[in-house]
Amino acid sequence: MPTTFTIKTYGCQMNERDSEALACLLEMHGFQEVHQEAEADVMIFNTCSVRDQAERKVLGKVGLMKRLKRERPDLVLGIIGCMAQRRGESLLQELPHLDFVAGTDQLQNVPRLVEECLARKGRPCAVEMGPGVFRELDGHRPGRLIAEVSVMRGCDQFCTYCIVPFCRGREKSRPIPDIVEEARMLAETGTKELLLLGQNITAYGVSEARARGEYTPEYSAFAELLEALQEVPGIQRIRFTSPHVRFMNRRFVEAVSSLSKVCPSFHVPLQSGSDRILKLMHRNYTAAEYLDRIQALRERLPQATFSTDIIVGFCSETEEEFEMTHEMMRKVGYDMAYIFRYSQREGTQAAKTLPDDVPDDVKHRRNQILLEELARHVKAANAAAVGTLAQVLVEGPSPRNPRRWCGRSLTNKMVLFSPDPALTPGTLADFRIVHATENALYGEPARTTPPCA
Numbered sequence: 001m002p003t004t005f006t007i008k009t010y011g012c013q014m015n016e017r018d019s020e021a022l023a024c025l026l027e028m029h030g031f032q033e034v035h036q037e038a039e040a041d042v043m044i045f046n047t048c049s050v051r052d053q054a055e056r057k058v059l060g061k062v063g064l065m066k067r068l069k070r071e072r073p074d075l076v077l078g079i080i081g082c083m084a085q086r087r088g089e090s091l092l093q094e095l096p097h098l099d100f101v102a103g104t105d106q107l108q109n110v111p112r113l114v115e116e117c118l119a120r121k122g123r124p125c126a127v128e129m130g131p132g133v134f135r136e137l138d139g140h141r142p143g144r145l146i147a148e149v150s151v152m153r154g155c156d157q158f159c160t161y162c163i164v165p166f167c168r169g170r171e172k173s174r175p176i177p178d179i180v181e182e183a184r185m186l187a188e189t190g191t192k193e194l195l196l197l198g199q200n201i202t203a204y205g206v207s208e209a210r211a212r213g214e215y216t217p218e219y220s221a222f223a224e225l226l227e228a229l230q231e232v233p234g235i236q237r238i239r240f241t242s243p244h245v246r247f248m249n250r251r252f253v254e255a256v257s258s259l260s261k262v263c264p265s266f267h268v269p270l271q272s273g274s275d276r277i278l279k280l281m282h283r284n285y286t287a288a289e290y291l292d293r294i295q296a297l298r299e300r301l302p303q304a305t306f307s308t309d310i311i312v313g314f315c316s317e318t319e320e321e322f323e324m325t326h327e328m329m330r331k332v333g334y335d336m337a338y339i340f341r342y343s344q345r346e347g348t349q350a351a352k353t354l355p356d357d358v359p360d361d362v363k364h365r366r367n368q369i370l371l372e373e374l375a376r377h378v379k380a381a382n383a384a385a386v387g388t389l390a391q392v393l394v395e396g397p398s399p400r401n402p403r404r405w406c407g408r409s410l411t412n413k414m415v416l417f418s419p420d421p422a423l424t425p426g427t428l429a430d431f432r433i434v435h436a437t438e439n440a441l442y443g444e445p446a447r448t449t450p451p452c453a
């Protein structure tokens with residue numbers, strides 16, 4: 001009987017992608033993945049540190065495993081990912097029932113660590129990071145219509161509130177031919193859409209270009225990557241997350257607006273609408289520069305939609321400054337936004353130099369106001385879509401209501417429709433939008449040809 005494992009993933013899409021690649025690697029080593037915790041011989045928690053709540057959630061969950069471990073002493077428990085990187089050895093001291101810890105650059109060593117634990121050779125902790133340590137894993141679950149591809153790791157931006165550069169290390173970009181090869185392999189196994197991942201994806205290739213002395217503000221290796229991926233047969237759509245305004249130069253704007261496979265929906269983190277707060281956050285752009293980039297994309301792609309990340313209640317944020325963020329939301333009209341209350345992270349520049357002085361109830365209220373603003377806009381935007389055409393990549397039964405099928409439009413809107421034998425998963429089809437709610441659009445197959453949105 002093979003040893004079974006399960007991976008529980010917290011945090012962002014990069015963690016989701018790492019978990020997928022790790023699962024493939026463990027399977028190559030003879031382990032078998034199961035989805036029920038009770039059936040697993042090895043339980044791995046891939047963790048996030050971005051906000052305090054994210055860490056507390058995992059610690060609570062692993063804490064609960066103490067009883068299970070008493071009942072099943074052979075069970076192997078491991079913590080990997082960002083919290084593992086940040087806390088290292090101290091996790092083994094804090095959680096005596098934990099068997100191993102592996103940092104973000106140690107994925108390729110996890111099978112060996114698990115073997116050591118199964119052989120009861122101690123409680124290993126591997127958190128080494130840095131140049132030459134990490135090898136990108138390219139394993140994917142077969143048959144993914146939409147596949148995530150990690151094109152770079154780490155972040156050099158060091159926003160003052162953010163723990164990610166400490167958990168994921170310095171920016172390292174994969175060579176274009178490696179990524180193209182992975183995309184080809186995916187296309188051959190049925191992938192139609194790529195979601196390219198990087199914490200600061202518009203800085204793709206920048207640290208390597210700087211090291212070669214070739215970096216200029218007009219340079220965009222990311223544009224070159226998109227151009228190379230445009231040529232991969234079988235790939236129909238390309239999305240990416242997250243760009244940073246600082247590197248969204250003209251070359252980038254021209255590439256994303258001229259390449260037919262790049263979808264006109266962009267996740268552009270704003271964080272704040274106040275220039276003073278943006279400066280304190282070390283974001284390296286002003287609200288006007290942000291709007292200028294959105295405008296440049298809208299001029300070339302009038303159908304484009306935008307989503308964002310916002311932090312409310314960052315150190316010393318006044319009511320007036322919060323209103324500037326609110327105003328930016330009204331100006332851009334986001335179709336989706338992740339709104340966070342500032343959470344102080346030990347070791348960051350903000351934690352060292354700026355007091356976390358906005359009271360919790362104020363953070364809550366500001367959060368609520370922006371959520372209401374978002375809901376208002378999305379409702380109106382979805383209602384306005386009724387009567388238009390949308391090109392949809394058919395995915396299959398809707399997870400919420402399997403009697404309906406679903407897929408996403410080019411602008412990343414969920415479209416629901418009645419199952420139809422002609423619309424198999426992976427089909428690109430045009431739909432006429434006949435009804436809309438805040439969460440989804442409802443469509444009927446359109447027999448006419450685009451213009452599509």
Ligand code: SAH
Pocket residue numbers: 050051161162163164198199200242244269271309310311340341342343344345
């Ligand atoms: N690399 C991406 C996102 C990284 S983390 C980017 O630069 O946009 C995802 C989001 O979490 C961030 O965009 C930010 O809005 C939020 N975030 C990061 N650190 C935070 C903190 N200390 N408190 C609250 N939200 C935070």
Ligand code: SF4
Pocket residue numbers: 155156157158159162163164165199200244
């Ligand atoms: Fe964090 Fe800023 Fe890097 Fe995004 S760009 S991961 S917010 S430091």
Ligand code: F3S
Pocket residue numbers: 010011012013014015047048049050082163164167168
């Ligand atoms: Fe969290 Fe790490 Fe992602 S801190 S947001 S899982 S990079």
